[in-house]
Amino acid sequence: MDTLERDSGLPAHQVSKAEAFRALHTGRGFVLPNAWDAGSARILEQVGFPAIATTSAGIAWSLGVPDGGRVDRDTMLEHIGRIVRAVDVPVTADLEAGYGDTPEEVARTVALAVELGAVGGNLEDARAGGLYGIGEAVDRVAAARAAAPAGAFVLNARTDTYFGGVSGDPFDATVERATRYVEAGADCVFVPGVVEEDTIRRLVAAIPAPLNVVAGLASTVDATTLMSLGARRVSLGGSLARAALGLLERAGRELLDTGTLGFLDGAIGYADLQRRFGG
Template sequence: MNFRDRHTSGGPLVLPNAWDAASARIIEQSGAEAIATTSAGVAWSLGVPDGDRLAVDDAVDAVARIVRAVDLPVTADIESGYGDTADTVKKVVDVGVVGINIEDGATAQVQRIADARAAGGNVFVNARIDTFLQGVGGVDETVERARRYLDAGADGIFVPGVVDPDIIRELVSRISAPLNIMVWAGAPSVAELAELGVRRISVGPAITTAAYSLVRDAATEILRAGTYDRTVTTLTNGDLNSAFAH
């Protein structure tokens, strides 16, 4: 599958985000066409808060393990570039990624995207716009940022925090690039987003937080109630071992 071309052909590219080698391999076996990382999930798995707190080499090492674990294209969330965006992009491209997400920053984002474009060769640059996520602007501001980011070299636009169908429809009509929407429980279905013209769908840290919620709930049950019902799962040790026998 050509990762770049997949954004403009067929139905939406659906990306259940991974945070380590095991989650990536399970997502691959579930039928995904590509693997996208969640920077929040990667940071938490390494014992660091989300928000550009992770050392660049730790982030790159985590992405490299995911790339080695799967036979699918991998796109990496590099937060706001971990300092030197061009250097970070070169590092993740060297370990095999075909796409990157760059988080928003209204004043610095244009330069980061330009740096990523120059350093990344044919890597797909997905530029995040946080107007709706942070409640700092509406459709017009989002479209204006998208224009600037596309002019700087972005290939796709990622607008997390918006699930209203009317707003999504307007964004699709006014942004001249594949639109990525982040979903969660209660958001429009994949089929509904496809009807609106969304080209890429991801879940951010939603699967990571669901997995860690199970850890907390199972541990609490064992420690407080002395029972083990929360440890009943659909995956076995054998399933997980065989996942890495490819």
């Protein structure tokens, strides 16, 4: 039993996954796809991704409701648990803003995610009324850090400064929040909404932790380019779920309008899926 396994109290396989996931952040960059159910997670694992994230948006849409806090914590964690159990690669969980008004509730959410086997998680600094005050947001990050075994959970602090809520150029506010979050225990900083290549380079240089940016949300810049700018972690948010639902809608329209089956071109065969899913 190594020191981390002993100190964390977690099973060896979970510690090993956490260490593997953490190591990805020290390389030249990696793409982190977001799954919304066990099946999508299995497919992404089979494609060859070394780790998978969940997407709160994709999970919400799979339940027929909009993203943004409409899914309660227990339901979200239930779906996260299914994804974790479906794959052998590390899974990091989209925990939105922590599902609670207080730092103590945030800590409880993170602890529950760790119990499910997640080896990382996102924590947002925004709520329905806008950004949390920086002091309150820092307290929430610190509580999340305290709830997760040291070294066995990659805490990704998300700041929504580029989605509004700050006056003027959001760059300085982003760097200030990111620095405070890292000091409070965040391992990585997630800045969605930033699209300018030069700004991404400046954020990489100014933030004292690996930078996570999202591809396919507010920008069409590809993942390879984002990593060349210095981003260590490129996630997709709900983009893969949107693509899948878009294909479903197009298939439905074709079937309703013409009755043809062109949408089946490129579809995975029934027997193949049965084999892949162990049927």
